[in-house]
Structure formats: C-alpha cells, structure tokens
Amino acid sequence: MPDQPAAPSTVIDGLTVRINWVAPNARGYQITRYIIKIRQSDNLSFKEEPISCDGSDTTVMAGLSCKVPISTLKTPPYSISWGLSIYATVTAVNVYGLSVESLEGNGAIILTIPDAPINLVNVPSITRATKIGLSW
Numbered sequence: 001m002p003d004q005p006a007a008p009s010t011v012i013d014g015l016t017v018r019i020n021w022v023a024p025n026a027r028g029y030q031i032t033r034y035i036i037k038i039r040q041s042d043n044l045s046f047k048e049e050p051i052s053c054d055g056s057d058t059t060v061m062a063g064l065s066c067k068v069p070i071s072t073l074k075t076p077p078y079s080i081s082w083g084l085s086i087y088a089t090v091t092a093v094n095v096y097g098l099s100v101e102s103l104e105g106n107g108a109i110i111l112t113i114p115d116a117p118i119n120l121v122n123v124p125s126i127t128r129a130t131k132i133g134l135s136w
Helices: 060-062
Strands: 011-013 016-020 035-039 046-047 064-069 088-094
Touching: 046 060, 060 064
Parallel strands: none
Antiparallel strands: 011 016, 016 064, 035 046, 035 088
C-alpha cells in the first residue's frame, strides 16, 4: 500500500476552493485513486465530495488537485460558514490497499461575497424624497 500522503492544502480560487496534495511514495505500484474528504461544520467528521473531488478522475489524479465550489461547501453536508477554514484529508489507493489517511490540511478561509438580501421592504418612517429606507 502507498505511504501516508502529506497534509493537503486548501486555497481559495475564485468561487471555488482548490485542494492540493503531493503524491506519496506508491511503493512501486501505481496509485489507482485518491479519497479526498472535507471536514463538515461539526468540526469532527469528514465527507467525500464525489462530484467535484472524484479521486478516480484522471484529471484530478494527474493534477493532484480538485476544485469544490464554495456554494457546495456552504450547504449540507458540509455547511461551512463564512469566516471558517476548509480542512481536507487525502488517502492514496493502489492494488494493495489504502494508505493511512493524511493529517488534515487547511489554509482556505471562506470569505466570499455575501448573498444578496432577500425580502426587501420599504420603511416609510425613514424614506424621504432623496433617501429610501429598506429592511430585509
């Protein structure tokens, strides 16, 4: 089985978080896939993101990197709030089995443009000819 990968890094890349890692020593047998997990908002459990971080995808494997939309990380099962770090782990797999899971790596902090306000309502008590009062 492969050696334990080093902790991955996470970096904000536009509207995505890029998870990067270094290929561990495969012990002479090709790595067939990676298992990339992201820590959930409970700060304890990690979950795979199979759509954006499919560790068997040839592009992900070759680039030792995957990108997860921030919008995905802000919703269940991750539910990561604004201002929190993104933590990830990586496990390498070859024909002889799974490596030891990496230590968790981080770096990216979700600091995105906030969602647009919803349910805007005029506040007549502060609305004037040159000023509009709104609440949401």
